[in-house]
Amino acid sequence: MQKMLSLISRVLQGSAHKPAVRVMVASRNYADFASEATFDIKKCDVHRLDEAPPTTSVLTREQGLQYYRTMQTIRRMELKSDQLYKQKIIRGFCHLYDGQEACCVGLEASINLSDHLITAYRAHGYTYTRGVSVKEILAELTGRRGGCAKGKGGSMHMYAKNFYGGNGIVGAQGQIFETYNMAALWKLPCIFICENNRYGMGTSVERAAASTDYYKRGDYIPGLRVDGMDVLCVREATKFAADHCRSGKGPILMELQTYRYHGHSMSDPGVSYRTREEIQEVRSKSDPITLLKDRMLNNNLSNVEELKEIDVEVRKEIEEAAQFATTDPEPPLEELGYHIYHNEAPFDVRGANPWIKYKSVS
Structure with a gap:
């Protein structure tokens, strides 16, 4: 928050030997911030479409702060999950989402909570954007009664209204093409999302697929290839895709090019099939939170102090949620x-x- 220091001097009346005291009073002033800014975003590749999503995006100050807070919350929640897993407080399968935050935040910004959303197993970020609290997510991971699935689902089975989170079979070859075919035949209002984080478990996409143009895999279904590290690019592309579906044109396929910082799951250190230098390069050049932060700072939508305050608030929320998730009782056996x-x-x-x-x- 823009902080202006105004100096108020006042002389305290009293005995002669007491000196005058100057009090520094900090006041917050939002008037100097821009209310919105327009940004150029990466052009989407298109398949079987006569038009494409826009290459500019308007971001209001309120939206920017909301996206920043949400992505930071997901990032910190996943780092805390990593810590709890290594302490053996979280057990079983656990797939972390850090690095891919722009996908779920950008997508959620362009659909309605009344729309149905089904995810793969890397579902924590979507669980949060669907409205489930960090406390309920972490409690679910630790198998406690206060979890969003009463502590019985864990990382791969999180649920909320109109949200079906966590499926072990993800885009299996036969089923996905059968689904594409039916959706195209029946013109279903369905957006298929491929979050291409460049690795299928431990195999790079280049080693696994003769064609890595996943946005074309729907064949007769139109497709988009989107910069999945840019929340604004994901937001505009999803708006475009949602309008396509709602107007009766049938399904559409979106490939979001993104990257995961952790391994495939907690049993995967994530550095046997890729180098630490590769991960660090993505972090330094394409991190979704840093990209949004720089845009906001460079266009006077916020300042360093305000974003730091959000960081502090997020860390506090995560710690309080972790405390709940480690002290809440487990569900009784009879349930x-x-x-x-x-x-x-x-x-x-x-x-x-x-x-x-x-x-x-x-």
Whole structure:
């Protein structure tokens, strides 16, 4: 926040030996900030489209602050998840999203919460943008009752209204082409997203695919290839894609070119198939948070002090959420069979052997 220091001098009346005291009073002044700025963004590659998303984007100060806070929250949440996993407080599968924050934030900025969103297993960022709190996400990762799936889903099974987060089979070859075909035949209002972070587990896309033009893989479905490290580019492309679907033109495919900083999962150190220098180069040249921060600072949408305050607030939120996620109780054993079906009458569920039974309650 723009800080202007105004000096107020006042003489304290009293005994003669008491000196005058000068008090420095800090006041915040937002008037000097620009309300919005226009930015050039990378042109999207297109497939079977007569037009493309715009190459300029208007960012208001409020939007910039919101995007910055959201991306920083996701980044810090993932770093905390990494820490908790290494402390063996989070167990099982865990796939972190740091580096790809511009994808979920830019996409969410251009659709509605009433739209249905289905993700792959790297789902923490989308869980947060869908409205689930950091506290509920971390508690789900640690298997606690306060988690968004009552502590029974973990990293790969997070849910919220109109959100289905975490699927182990991601774009399997046969199924995805069958889905493309049906969506094209029936003109379904569906946006297919490929977050191309350059590696399928530990194999680079160049070694895995003869054609790396994933935005063309829908064949008769139009496609876009987007700079997935730029939240504004993702936002404009998603607006374009959503308008395409809502106008009755059928499905569209978006390839978001992005990068993950961590390994594929927590069992993958992430440096056996790529160099540390490659990761550092992406961090220094293409980091989505740094790109947005520089744009805001260089165009007078914010200043260093204001963004630092956001950083401090985010860190505090993450620490408080982690405290909750490590102290909230685990779900009791008798609730193991709960929530198998929605709005069903309670019924018995067999346990590990015929003599153990649980009750399923919706």
